[in-house]
Amino acid sequence: MDQILTQILDACRQAQDLDRSLRLSDVALDPDFLLATCEDLAAAFHQAAAALRARVLPFEPPRVEQQGAQLSPLRRESPSERRLSKKRKKGAVTRTVPAVRIGDAVVPLDDGYTWRKYGQKDIHNSKFPRSYYRCTHKSFYGCGAKKQVQMLDDDPSTFEVTYRGEHTCQTSTTPLFIPSIPVDVENRGPVDGEGSTVQLHLQAMAGPSSSSQPQIHSWLGGENRGPGDGEGLSGQLQLQATAGPSSSQPQFQSWLGGEIRGPGDGEDPSAQF
DNA sequence: GGTATTTGACCGCT
DNA sequence: AGCGGTCAAATACC
Numbered sequence: 001m002d003q004i005l006t007q008i009l010d011a012c013r014q015a016q017d018l019d020r021s022l023r024l025s026d027v028a029l030d031p032d033f034l035l036a037t038c039e040d041l042a043a044a045f046h047q048a049a050a051a052l053r054a055r056v057l058p059f060e061p062p063r064v065e066q067q068g069a070q071l072s073p074l075r076r077e078s079p080s081e082r083r084l085s086k087k088r089k090k091g092a093v094t095r096t097v098p099a100v101r102i103g104d105a106v107v108p109l110d111d112g113y114t115w116r117k118y119g120q121k122d123i124h125n126s127k128f129p130r131s132y133y134r135c136t137h138k139s140f141y142g143c144g145a146k147k148q149v150q151m152l153d154d155d156p157s158t159f160e161v162t163y164r165g166e167h168t169c170q171t172s173t174t175p176l177f178i179p180s181i182p183v184d185v186e187n188r189g190p191v192d193g194e195g196s197t198v199q200l201h202l203q204a205m206a207g208p209s210s211s212s213q214p215q216i217h218s219w220l221g222g223e224n225r226g227p228g229d230g231e232g233l234s235g236q237l238q239l240q241a242t243a244g245p246s247s248s249q250p251q252f253q254s255w256l257g258g259e260i261r262g263p264g265d266g267e268d269p270s271a272q273f
Numbered sequence: 274g275g276t277a278t279t280t281g282a283c284c285g286c287t
Numbered sequence: 288a289g290c291g292g293t294c295a296a297a298t299a300c301c
Contacts, residue, residue: 117279
């Protein structure tokens with residue numbers, strides 16, 4: 001548990017650092033810096049939340065649409081996908097995952113498991129290669145879980161992730177894409193003696209799907225800048241941090257929109273994220 | 274030295 | 288025959 005608390009506190013410190021940076025204004029004018037920082041923050045809180053879920057909830061596989069389920073009308077199968085779907089084995093499940101930038105690399109949002117890459121292939125009629133991963137604990141626990149990751153041709157900010165097999169290992173953290181429970185973490189640390197409060201609120205927002213929405217936005221310069229624009233987005237992860245008791249406005253807001261395809265959209269919003 | 278990643282080759286399915 | 292999925296040797300990284 002100490003390790004989880006350390007993760008949370010580290011994330012909180014990052015948020016406080018950003019708060020200070022924003023007050024200094026210079027770096028606050030750099031959208032690239034802000035985007036990178038927000039994404040780092042999101043990843044840090046995400047990992048802490050995953051670790052907490054691993055403690056709170058028993059093991060549960062990712063709640064995702066079943067393979068072969070009808071796709072959203074906004075997301076038609078490409079020829080290659082149609083071909084692949086014929087070949088996919090029964091039981092495989094696919095979902096779209098927002099991309100996050102970690103350093104120079106763009107990777108799918110962490111799903112809470114640890115994976116080992118064992119292959120990569122260029123796929124016919126796809127611009128981007130497909131990567132193949134298996135559970136890191138395959139050798140130790142004989143865990144047969146695998147996943148395939150591929151960037152979408154028409155939306156490089158989104159990855160299509162296909163899961164196969166089930167995790168039999170117990171050491172992996174519980175996946176992030178499980179029924180949402182609001183997580184509120186308050187850290188009333190002695191920073192600057194002001195009793196700064198950093199709140200993390202992860203919540204799923206129900207609504208009609210809209211795959212045309214960009215997946216990740218910086219709060220500066222984007223078309224979608226806040227909750228108002230978020231209406232109608234499905235499966236959004238909201239990360240909002242406020243710092244300082246005297247703040248009359250949020251210091252930053254990062255919106256990560258992870259649309260989840262399939263007929264389940266809107267029917268069972270609690271199953272998203 | 275151990276572990277993870279890369280990448281060409283191989284195999285099975287359609 | 289073409290393609291996707293996996294293997295395994297080579298390489299990189301810690």
